[in-house]
Amino acid sequence: RAFSAAADGGKITATLFPGDGIGPDIADAVREIFEAAKAPIEWDEQHLGKTVDERTNSFVTRENLDSVLKHGIGLKGPMTTPIGKGFRSLNLTLRKELQLYANVRPCFSLQGYKTRYDNVNLVTIRENTEGEYSGLEHEVVKGVVESLKVITRTASTRVAEFAFKYAEENNRHMVSAIHKANIMKKADGLFIECCRSVADKYPNIKYEEVIVDNACMQLVRDPSRFDVLCMPNLYGDIVSDLCAGLIGGLGLTPSANVGANGLALMEAVHGTAPDIAGKNLANPTALLLSGCMMLRHLGLNSHADQIQNAALAVIAEGTYRTRDLGGTAGTSDFVKAVIGKL
């Protein structure tokens, strides 16, 4: 569908949640750059409700969800979860209602932006629906709490299949299953069993299993040895943030949440930075690269490459870096520079 629509010169409609804080600033930046690059995207802009929507028991409204379900694709800026009781968090609502079961984060060293780690080029794929995030907890007697970690064959197989397919489509050569099956023999044991049986179907992709503590140790010693990492929820959460740290933080890492039938919601995973909101200071890179992931997901690879290369070139050159990268450029200077490089 995506391919033919674009080939026709038609446009693809995607949902856009600008979000809160610096969200609107960076969403505008993305929109402007996409337009300049003639990316065939029409945005259906969505805003969360000001009150809890009874149909969803969340600030995410039914219309918000329907928009993503209809278009099957979306981009989301950072959002503040309102504090209070009796309703679901934003992320949980989106994840559950849209069945976004895999979180994907490519992590690569940015040329010209040096950290202490070189040659990082890996992708973390995190199971996003179960595990330690089951929300099932109770105090058995006073002073004793049980929390349930739930691992299912269905969810583990689904994420493993996604990881291998992703590896194949993106010319990656190895998938590492990250686990702690020496301790959680049944739960993590089931997870690696599922990874193994999917691995059998992909003889051209190397498969290995690494215990999570060893993986953490090796990631900080030699990140270049990893390619695609496939993990249950909690390890994925921790390891993906560790990897973001290797390349310079969440301001630079794009991410995608992928669900059933190819539905995908890309997002910047950094915070809303209310202190610099509306001041033309925000760095739009994470959202922009997330937008590029979106284009690739739609088969619009050349547009994605064009935009991504332009943005990376601007960062590498160093003249128009935003403050978080040690520069003095405003958001609009950065946008202009990227457009100049298209």
Added chain:
Amino acid sequence: TYMPKPGSGQRKTVTLIPGDGIGPEITDAVVQIVDALEAPIVWERFDGLSGSMPDGTPRTEVPKEVLDSIRKNGVCLKGTMYTALSKKNTSTQSLNVQLRKDLDLVVNLVHGFSIPGLKTRHDDLDIVVIRENLEGEYSGLEHEVVDGVVESLKVITEEKSLRIAEYAFEFAYLNHRQRVTAVHKANIMKKGDGMFLKACQAVAKKYPDIEYTEMIVDNTCMQLVSKPDQFDVMVAPNLYGNLVANVVAGLCGGNGIVPGGNIGNDYAVFEQGARAVSNDLAGRGVANPTALTLSTSMMLRHLGLHSFSDRLEAAVLDVYQSGDKSVLTSDVGGSGTTASLTQAIVSRLE
């Protein structure tokens, strides 16, 4: 001046479990070094205590005589026993975990520090990770509810949380440390990790001079790789402690050099800080004995043998400071072997 008790110079018996993988090689190195040091240590050895039985089937429990030996001696030095990831044996816990539980070793401590002379990405690190060692994700309570659906229980108790928090602050106080950071995921595990945090907060109040902060575990790992200087003493539930300690070990140069141990009210078991079987290196004579040697120095201090401890540590640091790569093992950029590094340490003992 250390003023010993009459009789403090008598020989002390220490239980020695070489374990699997690289364990036998690095414990052998330590035995040689302690010999050369002429420390008053006698080893009670359990060679061949492996994760597998002689016939290759998984061993299901730590033999009583081994536990009795540690109970009698109070102190043990060990390698890691291998846990077969066998489908047939999902009901037995890791022997290492069983041993800790049987001996009530509630604390695991890993001390990561930059070794002068050893080049790593970050300099001047000095981080102590204090980890709850008995419960949490290591409860061993798991079952398959229906086909394809497994439940695993994470157990957090107020009692263990208070014990580990108290140890962390007491450690910080006794070692003149400035700050304790509690690592958690209480935004998701509100009750379990929430209880852990509450215990830390309660103990923190008793130590107004020690700065107390809290940090979510994923952010902690991100901060560790970018700005590790902000950390001093870290306290964590079991699994997060395991991950954080391994990140710290990686920052300081790897499993091969970072020391640590386990301690409870009655017994102490010293190990490589980031415990490892390392079948990849086993039997090749290339494992780095530094971590276990520094753990042994911690053990000597624990036994009141301060000057032996100091001499041992000085010899190890001297080897790295000298910059002779030909004696160091490959994990730290050298071209030597376990034997050459052991020899180098021995020759530098004062």
